[in-house]
Amino acid sequence: FLxxxxxxxxxxxxxxxxxxxxxxxxxxxxxxxxxANIDEVVNKIRLKIRRxxxxxxxxxxGQTNVGQDGRQAxxxxxxxxxxxxxxxxxxxxxAEKSEQMVKEITRDIKQLDHxxxxxxxxxxxxxxxxxxxxGVDSLEAMTRRRQYGEVANLLxxxxxxxxxxxxxxxxPQIRQxxxxxxxxxxxxxxxxxxxxxxxxxxxxxxxxxxxxxxxxDACLVANVLDPRIKQEIIKKxxxxxxxxxxxxxxxxxxVAWLDKIDRRYAWIKRQLVDYEEKYGRMFPQEWCMTExxxxxFCHVTRTELSKIMRTRAKEIEVKLLLFAIQRxxxxxxxxxxxxxxxxxxxxxxxxxxxxxxxxxxxxxxxAGTETDEIVIEKSDTDKPxxxxxxxxxxxxxxxxxxxxxxxVYIESQDKNLGELIDRFxxxxxxxxxxxxxxxxxxxxxxxxxxxxxxxxxxxVQCSQLSTGxxxxxxxxxxxxxxxxxxxxxxxxxxPKTTSSSGGLTITSLLKEKEGSExxxxxxEELCLICSILSTAEYCLATTQQLEEKLKEKVDASLxxxxxxxxxxxxxxxxxxxxxxxxxxxxxxxxxPALTAMSKMQWQNVEHVGDQSPYVTSVILHIKQNVPxxxxxxxxxxxxxxxxxxxxxxxxIPKFINHLFKCKPISMVGAEQxxxxxxxxxxxxxxxxxxxxxxxxxxxxxYTKIVVKGMTRAExxxxxxxxPHEPPVVFVDNYIKLLADCSTDTFQKILDMKGLxxxxxxxxxxxxxxxxxxPPSGAENTGSLxxxxxxxxxxxxRIRKLEKLIKKRL
Numbered sequence: 001f002l003x004x005x006x007x008x009x010x011x012x013x014x015x016x017x018x019x020x021x022x023x024x025x026x027x028x029x030x031x032x033x034x035x036a037n038i039d040e041v042v043n044k045i046r047l048k049i050r051r052x053x054x055x056x057x058x059x060x061x062g063q064t065n066v067g068q069d070g071r072q073a074x075x076x077x078x079x080x081x082x083x084x085x086x087x088x089x090x091x092x093x094x095a096e097k098s099e100q101m102v103k104e105i106t107r108d109i110k111q112l113d114h115x116x117x118x119x120x121x122x123x124x125x126x127x128x129x130x131x132x133x134x135g136v137d138s139l140e141a142m143t144r145r146r147q148y149g150e151v152a153n154l155l156x157x158x159x160x161x162x163x164x165x166x167x168x169x170x171x172p173q174i175r176q177x178x179x180x181x182x183x184x185x186x187x188x189x190x191x192x193x194x195x196x197x198x199x200x201x202x203x204x205x206x207x208x209x210x211x212x213x214x215x216x217d218a219c220l221v222a223n224v225l226d227p228r229i230k231q232e233i234i235k236k237x238x239x240x241x242x243x244x245x246x247x248x249x250x251x252x253x254x255v256a257w258l259d260k261i262d263r264r265y266a267w268i269k270r271q272l273v274d275y276e277e278k279y280g281r282m283f284p285q286e287w288c289m290t291e292x293x294x295x296x297f298c299h300v301t302r303t304e305l306s307k308i309m310r311t312r313a314k315e316i317e318v319k320l321l322l323f324a325i326q327r328x329x330x331x332x333x334x335x336x337x338x339x340x341x342x343x344x345x346x347x348x349x350x351x352x353x354x355x356x357x358x359x360x361x362x363x364x365x366x367a368g369t370e371t372d373e374i375v376i377e378k379s380d381t382d383k384p385x386x387x388x389x390x391x392x393x394x395x396x397x398x399x400x401x402x403x404x405x406x407x408v409y410i411e412s413q414d415k416n417l418g419e420l421i422d423r424f425x426x427x428x429x430x431x432x433x434x435x436x437x438x439x440x441x442x443x444x445x446x447x448x449x450x451x452x453x454x455x456x457x458x459x460v461q462c463s464q465l466s467t468g469x470x471x472x473x474x475x476x477x478x479x480x481x482x483x484x485x486x487x488x489x490x491x492x493x494x495p496k497t498t499s500s501s502g503g504l505t506i507t508s509l510l511k512e513k514e515g516s517e518x519x520x521x522x523x524e525e526l527c528l529i530c531s532i533l534s535t536a537e538y539c540l541a542t543t544q545q546l547e548e549k550l551k552e553k554v555d556a557s558l559x560x561x562x563x564x565x566x567x568x569x570x571x572x573x574x575x576x577x578x579x580x581x582x583x584x585x586x587x588x589x590x591x592p593a594l595t596a597m598s599k600m601q602w603q604n605v606e607h608v609g610d611q612s613p614y615v616t617s618v619i620l621h622i623k624q625n626v627p628x629x630x631x632x633x634x635x636x637x638x639x640x641x642x643x644x645x646x647x648x649x650x651x652i653p654k655f656i657n658h659l660f661k662c663k664p665i666s667m668v669g670a671e672q673x674x675x676x677x678x679x680x681x682x683x684x685x686x687x688x689x690x691x692x693x694x695x696x697x698x699x700x701x702y703t704k705i706v707v708k709g710m711t712r713a714e715x716x717x718x719x720x721x722x723p724h725e726p727p728v729v730f731v732d733n734y735i736k737l738l739a740d741c742s743t744d745t746f747q748k749i750l751d752m753k754g755l756x757x758x759x760x761x762x763x764x765x766x767x768x769x770x771x772x773x774p775p776s777g778a779e780n781t782g783s784l785x786x787x788x789x790x791x792x793x794x795x796x797r798i799r800k801l802e803k804l805i806k807k808r809l
Contacts, residue, residue, distance in 0.1 A: 258323070592617070
C-alpha cells in the first residue's frame with residue numbers, strides 16, 4: 001500500500017508519511033548520556049512489536065469465517081423475497097375477486113343511471129320540439145301580420161332552438177320544421193325589402209311622413225336574418241339618399257367644377273343633419289348609418305371628381321388645385337372628428353402611417369403647420385395655425401383623386417424656385433457683398449435661409465397632398481435648385497484670382513514698408529469668401545436635415561429613392577474652394593517676400609542682426625489676413641483650422657524650396673537665415689491666435705505640421721553651416737540630421753555651400769557610399785526605391801508649375 005495512506009488517524013511518528021529513521025533515533029537519544037538507557041528503549045519497541053503482531057493475528061483469524069457468513073445471509077435474503085412474492089400474488093387475486101363482486105352489485109345501478117340520462121334528454125328534446133313547433137307557427141303568423149317587434153325576439157329564439165336539432169335532421173318531421181323556418185326567414189327578408197322599397201322608392205320622391213315603427217322593428221329583424229338582407233337595406237337606403245347628389249352635381253353642371261367644390265361638402269353636411277333628425281332612430285346604432293352615408297358620399301365624390309378632372313385636365317391651375325385639395329382635406333379632417341372610421345375596415349382606404357416623433361431641427365414647428373391651410377400666395381404665411389389631428393382614418397378617401405394631377409403643383413414649384421433663385425442673384429448684384437463686420441463675423445447669406453424656409457413650406461404642402469411619387473418629384477426639384485444655389489449664388493460670387501504682380505523689383509520688396517498692400521483680395525473680398533464658406537456650411541448641415549425629414553415624410557417603400565448626397569458634396573466643394581482661395585491669397589501675398597529672400601546675396605552678409613525684411617513682410621501679411629479670416633470664421637472654427645493647416649502645408653514646402661535657391665551662403669548668412677527661419681516658425685505656431693486678445697492653444701494636428709516642416713528647414717541650414725572638411729564627417733552629419741537619402745537634396749545642399757563641381761562630384765560619390773544599407777528583403781528594397789525619388793518628383797512638379805505660371809504671366 002502507499003506509504004501516505006492512513007486508515008486511522010495516528011499521532012505516532014512511525015505512522016507519518018515522511019518518517020525518517022535517523023531523525024527518529026536522534027529524538028530518542030539526543031545526547032550521549034541518553035544512550036545509557038538503550039536497553040529500556042529496545043525492550044519497549046519489542047513490546048510494541050509483539051502487541052502489533054497479536055493485533056494482526058486476531059484480525060486475520062476473524063476474517064476466516066466472513067465468506068461463509070455472507071453466503072448464509074444471501075440465502076436468507078432469497079428466501080425472504082420468495083415469501084414476499086407469494087404474498088403479493090395472493091393480494092392481487094383477492095383484489096380481482098373484489099372487483100368482480102363490485103361489478104355484480106352495481107350492474108343494476110348502472111342500468112338505472114343510463115335510463116335516467118336518456119329520459120332527461122328525451123324530455124328536453126320534446127320540450128325543444130314543442131317550442132320549435134309553436135315558434136314556427138307563431139313566426140309564420142306574425143310575419144303575415146308584420147309584427148316585426150315580436151318577430152325579432154321570437155326568430156332569434158327559434159334559430160337557437162333549431163341548433164339543438166342539427167343532429168336529428170334525418171327525421172322527416174324535424175327536417176320539415178327546419179325548412180319551414182328557412183322559408184319564414186326568406187319570406188321575412190323579401191317582405192322587409194319590399195317594405196323599405198315602398199317606404200323609400202328608387203324612383204320619385206321620398207315619403208313625407210318620416211320613418212315608422214314598423215321599419216325600425218324590421219331593422220331589428222334584419223339583424224337576425226342573413227347579413228345580405230342588412231347589406232341590401234343599407235345599400236338601397238344610401239343610394240336613394242344620395243340620388244339627389246348625383247343629379248345636382250352632374251359632370252355638365254357648373255357647380256361640379258373644382259372652384260365650387262365647397263358646395264359638395266355643404267350639401268352632404270345638410271343631408272347628414274337631415275338624416276339625424278328624420279331617420280336617426282330608425283336604424284340600430286351599431287349600423288353606423290350616418291358614417292356609411294358619409295363614406296359612400298366620399299367614394300362617389302372621388303369617382304366623379306376623377307372623371308371630371310380627366311375630362312378638363314387642361315383647365316386645372318395650381319391655385320385651383322390647391323384650393324380644392326385644401327377644402328377636401330378640411331372636410332376629411334371634419335369626418336375624422338365626427339366618426340370613428342369603423343365602416344372603413346373592408347374599404348380600400350388605408351390608415352396613414354403615423355411618423356415617429358423626431359427631434360430634427362429642420363421643421364421645429366411642424367406640429368403646428370401640418371394642418372395649416374395650404375399656402376397659395378407666398379405672403380400667406382401668417383395664417384392662424386390649427387392643432388395637428390393625429391391618425392386621420394379618412395385621410396385620402398377623397399383627396400386621393402387629386403394625386404394624378406399633382407404634376408401641376410410640382411411644375412409650379414419648379415417655376416417658383418427658378419424665380420426665387422433669379423431673385424437671389426439679382427438681389428446680390430444690387431446689394432453687393434455683405435459689409436465687413438467684425439462683431440458679427442462671417443454672416444450667412446440671408447438668401448439661403450429664405451430658400452430653406454420655402455423648401456419647408458413646399459415639403460409640408462406636398463406631404464399633405466401625397467406622400468408617394470409626387471414627393472419624389474419634389475425631391476428632384478429640391479436637388480436641382482440646391483445645385484443651382486451652390487453654383488450661381490455661392491461659387492458664382494467667389495472672387496476671381498488675378499495676377500497683377502508685375503512692376504515689383506527686389507529693391508521695392510526689400511524696402512517694403514509696414515501697412516503696404518500686397519494681398520490680392522481686399523477686406524470686402526475676404527469677408528465675402530468667409531461669408532460664402534459659412535453659408536455653404538449652413539447649407540450642408542441643413543441639406544442633411546432636409547434629407548432626413550423627406551425620408552420621414554415619404555412612403556416607406558420610396559425611402560431609398562431619396563438621396564441628397566450629391567448636393568451635400570457640392571456644398572463641400574464650395575467650402576473646399578473657399579478655403580483654397582483664402583490659402584492662395586495669403587500664399588501669393590508672401591511670394592514676393594520669399595522671392596526677395598532667394599535673390600539676396602547671402603554670401604555677402606557680414607553680421608547677424610535682427611530678422612530680415614522679408615520675414616517682416618511675411619509676418620505683416622499674416623497679421624493683416626489671418627485675424628480677418630479668423631473673426632469671419634468664428635462660427636465655423638473647424639474650417640478656420642483647415643485653413644491654417646492648408647496654409648502651413650502650402651507655405652512651408654515653398655519656403656524650403658526658396659531656401660535651396662539661396663546660394664551660395666556664407667556661415668554668417670546661414671546663421672541669419674536660421675534666425676529668420678526660427679522667427680517664421682514661432683509666427684506659424686502662433687498663427688491660429690495671432691492678433692487675438694484671447695490666446696488659444698493651437699490644434700495639435702496643426703502644430704505637428706509646423707514643427708515637422710520648419711524643423712526640416714532648420715536642419716537644412718545647420719547642415720549648410722557645418723564645415724565640409726572632413727567630407728566623411730559632413731556626409732554623416734547630413735544623413736543624421738536630415739535622414740534624406742535623395743541625391744538631389746544633397747546636391748542642393750552642396751550648391752548652397754558654394755562648392756565647386758569637382759568637389760561636389762567626390763562628395764556625391766562619398767554620399768552614395770555612406771548611405772545606410774537598406775534592410776534585407778525584397779519588400780523593404782522596393783519600398784525604399786519607391787520612396788527615394790519622391791523629393792525629385794516634387795521638385796520637378798514645382799518647376800513645371802513655375803514655368804506654367806511664367807507663361808501665363
